[in-house]
C-alpha cells in the first residue's frame with residue numbers, strides 16, 4: 046500500500062466482515078484508499094440532506110486478516126518506538142464495529158490475536174535481535190469508564206478497590222503521565238502478555254462488579270520502552286511511549302434509546318469522544334491556538350499521544366451494513382479530520398545523570414594525564430592542578446594584601462586556579478576597603494550632624510543670651526520681670542529644660558541680670574573660628590557655596606551679631622530692609638560671591654547668545670554656498686564634463702571657490718558648535734552655583750533674621766508665653782517636638798545615608814517652620830514669613846512680595862535661548 050508522505054496522523058479504515066455489506070451504498074476504491082458513500086434519498090419526503098460522500102485515507106482494509114492489519118498499520122509504529130519515538134495506535138468506531146477485535150483480538154485464538162499481542166511479540170523479537178542496545182520494557186493498562194480512571198494492573202476484587210484508586214493526570218515538560226498508575230516491568234513477551242491478560246481479567250471483573258459492558262469504556266495499553274546503547278558509554282538514552290488505545294463505541298445516544306445506567310455511560314462516552322473530536326479539530330486547524338485537552342480524562346491522558354511529536358495511527362472501524370450507515374459516515378468524517386492533524390515525531394532523548402557524571406570523571410582523568418604529560422614535555426614543574434587548599438588561599442590573600450600595600454612587587458602565578466584565587470582575593474580586598482570607606486563616610490556624617498545639632502543649640506542659646514544681655518540679666522540672676530539669661534555654662538545651656546525652669550524661678554524671685562559677655566559664648570566663638578573657610582574658588586572662576594558645616598561655623602561669627610545688635614530697633618524691620626542690612630553685614634561675603642557668580646554667568650550667557658548668532662549666520666552661509674555650488678555643478682553637468690588625463694573631473698575656478706568656502710564654513714561651524722555645547726554646559730553649571738548661592742543667602746538670612754529680631758523680641762514674647770499656662774505648654778511642646786523630630790531624623794540618617802540631603806533639607810525647613818510658628822505667637826503677630834524655597838531659588842509665599850523684589854532675580858534667558866544650530 047503506498048504511503049502518504051505528508052507529516053500527518055495516518056488513518057486506516059477497517060471494515061467488519063459481514064454478509065450484509067451495503068454494496069449499493071458503500072464503495073471501496075480500487076486503490077484501497079477511497080471510500081464513497083451514497084445514501085438513497087427518502088422518496089416520501091423532500092430530502093435536502095447531503096447523500097454522497099467520498100473519503101480518502103491512508104488505506105482501507107477490507108476483509109484483511111489480523112496479520113495483514115498488524116503488518117500494514119502497526120508494525121512501523123512499533124519499530125519506531127524501539128528507536129525512541131512515541132507512538133499511538135488508536136481504534137475508533139461504533140460499538141460492534143471491531144475495535145476490540147482489531148486491538149486485542151480473540152484472546153483464545155492465536156491466529157486472530159490483535160494488535161496488542163502482536164505488538165508485544167514483535168517488540169520482544171526485535172529486542173532480542175538488537176544486540177547492541179539494551180531495552181527495558183514497562184507496561185501499564187488504564188481504563189477510563191464514566192470519566193474515571195482505573196488501573197487494570199492492580200488487584201481489583203471489590204467495588205471499593207475501584208473507588209480507592211486515586212489516579213490523576215500530571216504533566217511535566219509537555220509529557221503526560223498518570224499519577225498512581227502502576228508500570229510493571231516485563232522482561233519477555235510472556236511476561237508482557239501476562240500483564241495484558243491480567244488487565245483483561247480485571248476489566249472483566251470490573252464489568253461484573255460494576256455491572257458495565259466492556260464496550261462502554263476506553264482502554265489505553267501503554268508500553269514504556271527505555272533503550273540504552275551497550276556499545277558506547279554515552280550518557281544519553283531514549284524513552285518512548287507506545288499507546289495502544291481501544292476507544293469506547295461512538296454510536297449516538299438518540300439511536301440507542303438508552304435509559305438509566307446505559308444512558309449515563311453513553312453520555313460520558315459521547316462527551317469524551319466529542320471532546321476528542323474537538324481536540325482533533327483544533328489540532329488540525331493551524332489557526333486555532335487553544336487545544337483544550339483537559340475537558341475529559343480521555344483527552345487529557347492522550348494529550349501528548351495524538352499527532353505532534355508522536356507517531357500516530359488511527360484505525361477507523363466501520364460496520365458496513367445499511368442500518369449502520371449513519372455511524373459509518375460519522376466515523377469516516379472524524380477519521381478524515383484526524384488525517385489533518387500534524388505529526389512530526391522526534392526521538393525522546395534523555396541524559397542519564399549518573400552516566401554523565403561517570404563520563405565527566407573519566408574525561409577529567411584523561412585530561413589531567415594529558416596535562417601532566419604536556420608539563421613534563423616542556424619541563425614545567427611544581428604545578429598543582431588540585432583545588433587550592435585553605436592554607437594556600439590564606440597565603441594568596443596575604444600576598445595580594447602585601448601587593449596592594451606595596452610591600453610585594455609581584456605575585457607569582459602558576460596555574461589557572463591560582464589566577465582565579467588571586468582575583469577573588471583582590472575582590473575581597475576591594476570590598477573590605479569599600480566597606481571601610483563607607484563606614485568612615487557614615488561616621489563622618491553622623492559626627493557632622495551631631496556637630497550641626499550642637500551648633501544649632503548653641504545658636505539658640507546664643508540668641509537667648511543676647512536677649513538676656515540686652516535686658517541686663519545673667520543666668521541665675523532673677524529680675525522677676527525679664528527672661529534674663531547671661532553667663533550660662535555649657536552644661537547649663539545643653540539642658541534646656543533645666544534652663545527654662547531656672548528662668549521661671551528667676552522671674553518669680555525678681556533677681557536682676559548682668560550684661561557681661563559670657564565665657565560660654567567666647568568658647569563657642571573660638572570653636573567657630575576654627576571651622577574651615579566657607580568659600581572656595583573653583584576652576585571656572587566661580588565660587589562654590591560653603592558646605593553646611595562651614596556655613597554654620599561662619600554663621601555664628603558673633604562679631605556680626607554683636608556689631609549690629611545695639612543699633613537694632615525693638616520693632617523688627619521689614620524683611621526687605623532686613624535683607625539689605627543682612628547683605629551689608631553678615632551676608633556680605635555670601636552676597637559678594639553670589640553677585641560675582643551671577644556676573645560670570647551673565648557674561649557666559651552673553652557669549653552663548655553671540656556664539657549662537659554666529660553659528661546661525663555660518664549655517665545660513667553654508668546653505669547659500671551649498672546652493673551656489675550645486676548650481677555650478679548642474680551647469681557643469683548640463684554643459685558636459687571635462688576630464689583630465691587621469692580621468693578626474695575638471696571644475697572651473699568659481700565652483701572650486703564655492704567648494705573651498707563650503708568646507709571652511711563647515712569647519713568653522715563645527716568649531717563654533719563644539720564651543721557652543723561647552724558653553725551651554727558651563728552655563729548650566731553656573732546657573733546651579735548661582736541658585737545654590739541664592740538659596741544659601743536666603744537661608745542664612747532667615748536664620749539671621751530669626752536670631753537678630755524674632756528671638757530678641759521673643760524675650761518679650763517668651764515672657765508672655767511663660768505667663769500663661771497654655772503658652773508655656775506650647776513652648777514645651779515646640780521644644781519637645783523639635784527634639785523628637787531631630788532625634789528621629791538622626792536615626793533615619795543613620796539607616797539610609799543616601800537620603801541624607803533630603804532629610805537635612807527637611808530638618809532645616811522644619812526648624813524654620815518652628816521658628817516662624819513661635820514668632821507668630823508673639824505679641825506683635827508678625828506676618829508669616831515664607832519658609833519654602835524651591836529648587837530654582839524662587840520664593841513661594843503669601844507676604845513676600847516686598848522681599849521678592851529685593852531678592853536677587855535670576856535671568857534664565859540663557860537657558861531658554863535656543864539657537865537654530867542643527
Ligand SMILES: Nc1ncnc2c1ncn2[C@@H]1O[C@H](COP(=O)(O)OP(=O)(O)OP(=O)(O)O)[C@@H](O)[C@H]1O
Nearest residue numbers: 061062139140141142143144145146259260293294
Ligand atoms: N474483522 C473481524 N473479523 C472477524 N470478526 C470480527 C471482526 N471485526 C469484528 N468482529 C466481530 O464482531 C464482534 C464485535 O466486535 P468488537 O467487540 O471488536 O467490536 P467493538 O467495536 O470493540 O465493540 P465495542 O465498542 O462494544 O467494544 C466480535 O464478535 C468480533 O469478533
